Amino acid sequence: MTKNAMVDEWYPVGLFSQLTKDGRKTALMGEPIEVRVNGNGGAEVATAEGRVLPVRVRYGHVWTSLGTPHKDVFAIPEAEAPGRRYVDVGVVRVRCSPLRAVENFLDIAHFPFVHTDILGAEPHTEVENYKVEIREDVDEVWATQVKFYQPQAAKSASGGITTEYMYRVPAPTCSVLYKTCPPRPGEWDVITLFVQPLAEDLCDVWPWMALYDDETPMTDLIHFQQTIFLQDRSILENQIPRLLPLDPGMEIPTRADLTSVAYRRWLKRHNYTYGAQLVAQ
Amino acid sequence: MPSDTTGFWTPVALSADLPAGTVMPARTSAGSIALWRSESGCATASADRCPHRGMRLSHGFVRGEALSCIYHGWTYSRGGSCTRIPAHPGLTPPETIRVTTHAVEEVDGVIWVAVGEPTGVPPRFDGLAAFRSLSFGAGVAAIEAAADAKATAQGLLDAGKYRFLLAPQEDVLTLAHVLLPSDASPSDRIAASRAAECMRRTAEDIQTKGVA
Numbered sequence: 110m111t112k113n114a115m116v117d118e119w120y121p122v123g124l125f126s127q128l129t130k131d132g133r134k135t136a137l138m139g140e141p142i143e144v145r146v147n148g149n150g151g152a153e154v155a156t157a158e159g160r161v162l163p164v165r166v167r168y169g170h171v172w173t174s175l176g177t178p179h180k181d182v183f184a185i186p187e188a189e190a191p192g193r194r195y196v197d198v199g200v201v202r203v204r205c206s207p208l209r210a211v212e213n214f215l216d217i218a219h220f221p222f223v224h225t226d227i228l229g230a231e232p233h234t235e236v237e238n239y240k241v242e243i244r245e246d247v248d249e250v251w252a253t254q255v256k257f258y259q260p261q262a263a264k265s266a267s268g269g270i271t272t273e274y275m276y277r278v279p280a281p282t283c284s285v286l287y288k289t290c291p292p293r294p295g296e297w298d299v300i301t302l303f304v305q306p307l308a309e310d311l312c313d314v315w316p317w318m319a320l321y322d323d324e325t326p327m328t329d330l331i332h333f334q335q336t337i338f339l340q341d342r343s344i345l346e347n348q349i350p351r352l353l354p355l356d357p358g359m360e361i362p363t364r365a366d367l368t369s370v371a372y373r374r375w376l377k378r379h380n381y382t383y384g385a386q387l388v389a390q
Numbered sequence: 391m392p393s394d395t396t397g398f399w400t401p402v403a404l405s406a407d408l409p410a411g412t413v414m415p416a417r418t419s420a421g422s423i424a425l426w427r428s429e430s431g432c433a434t435a436s437a438d439r440c441p442h443r444g445m446r447l448s449h450g451f452v453r454g455e456a457l458s459c460i461y462h463g464w465t466y467s468r469g470g471s472c473t474r475i476p477a478h479p480g481l482t483p484p485e486t487i488r489v490t491t492h493a494v495e496e497v498d499g500v501i502w503v504a505v506g507e508p509t510g511v512p513p514r515f516d517g518l519a520a521f522r523s524l525s526f527g528a529g530v531a532a533i534e535a536a537a538d539a540k541a542t543a544q545g546l547l548d549a550g551k552y553r554f555l556l557a558p559q560e561d562v563l564t565l566a567h568v569l570l571p572s573d574a575s576p577s578d579r580i581a582a583s584r585a586a587e588c589m590r591r592t593a594e595d596i597q598t599k600g601v602a
Contacts, residue, residue, distance in 0.1 A: 222461060222462060222476075223461065234477060236478070343449070347445060348443060354444075360441065360442060361487060362442075363475060364477075
């Protein structure tokens with residue numbers, strides 16, 4: 110495989126709270142790595158051959174890179190606001206392209222069919238027009254004014270509401286979702302999808318949340334989010350081809366898929382093609 | 391066994407295993423298909439891939455006379471054209487959005503699918519009825535060795551008290567439908583069912599040891 114620009118990006122490789130001295134063996138883009146806590150209580154990551162990799166600890170996770178990152182792990186300023194509860198959801202392994210996992214996270218039209226009676230329900234299937242842009246100044250994909258009717262938008266929601274969303278793609282395998290917060294109108298809940306590419310067609314998905322919710326037990330919050338991602342997995346492991354087609358023709362987008370269209374265009378522009386299928390291949 | 395891929399009828403499943411209003415995955419020599427039966431009872435074989443996002447249609451659901459994708463609910467008629475995109479209820483989907491469909495025939499409880507233009511009609515086995523299907527982790531040669539008999543060009547193999555109707559799936563995967571005389575008693579059926587399971591173990595042993 111040709112080396113591509115994704116080598117120089119940061120990726121999540123484990124929960125900081127679960128690190129041990131013995132280390133956790135995992136992989137990043139086909140390369141075996143080990144993540145452990147060192148004598149000073151910090152995180153350490155090295156390849157199987159002993160090459161020490163750069164490390165950051167952000168949003169409950171350990172981040173690393175096989176290459177030379179040109180910038181730091183992206184910021185989520187909203188998550189720093191006081192009063193939020195941080196939820197380390199854990200990991201879901203999915204036999205799919207890491208890029209397909211992100212694209213599915215950006216999609217709302219599947220809610221009534223895949224997350225039935227939780228994030229969506231028939232007959233409320235219509236996706237209204239929303240705004241999508243690639244913000245050149247920060248080099249991120251953004252979708253705003255996304256609205257959808259949801260029977261139970263969050264663990265803290267009772268009854269159906271029209272939820273408003275904003276999506277952001279700050280890195281090729283990461284997305285941040287800002288979502289209407291039932292207990293605090295005017296604020297946004299932060300739900301993220303951090304994807305660790307194990308191989309081009311295999312990934313570990315690490316969801317993480319920063320919520321305004323002091324009521325719901327932590328176990329329930331984790332269960333709620335795990336239920337959602339397990340439902341997504343049944344889709345992601347059955348898409349053909351397993352890699353994300355970046356060239357037009359293989360799949361048919363509609364207006365509801367404009368976030369995905371922008372995401373694919375942005376990936377292609379940056380040569381972020383680990384997990385992608387190109388016509389030339 | 392026929393080895394050409396186009397025009398031949400493949401016995402993909404038994405009618406009894408596909409109730410009205412359901413969909414199941416099945417295989418032909420040309421790959422995976424979504425085999426479904428409408429509420430009114432018509433069986434259809436569609437390509438197993440929704441052209442929207444590549445999701446397998448065999449994971450979908452049947453309502454009325456149409457098959458829908460489980461991912462976004464895109465709905466396909468028996469003829470293969472997309473009739474509904476739920477994200478855009480007011481939109482009539484363009485005719486270019488469609489899935490390939492294949493000819494289907496049901497004969498004496500067996501569902502046959504032809505990939506491409508069918509050559510003639512599927513074979514009939516007079517006086518025989520199919521009553522269960524088994525998946526063998528073995529190729530046709532190993533099954534023939536286990537039964538000490540040769541399959542006919544139509545895939546029929548005489549195993550003594552019953553017959554197998556064989557449909558090769560992949561190199562070492564074969565779907566075998568068990569056929570018995572239409573008037574076989576329940577105890578004959580149970581005996582044939584057990585004998586077929588024995589035959590499967592033998593054939594899979596032969597396959598594993600590479601004898602065939």
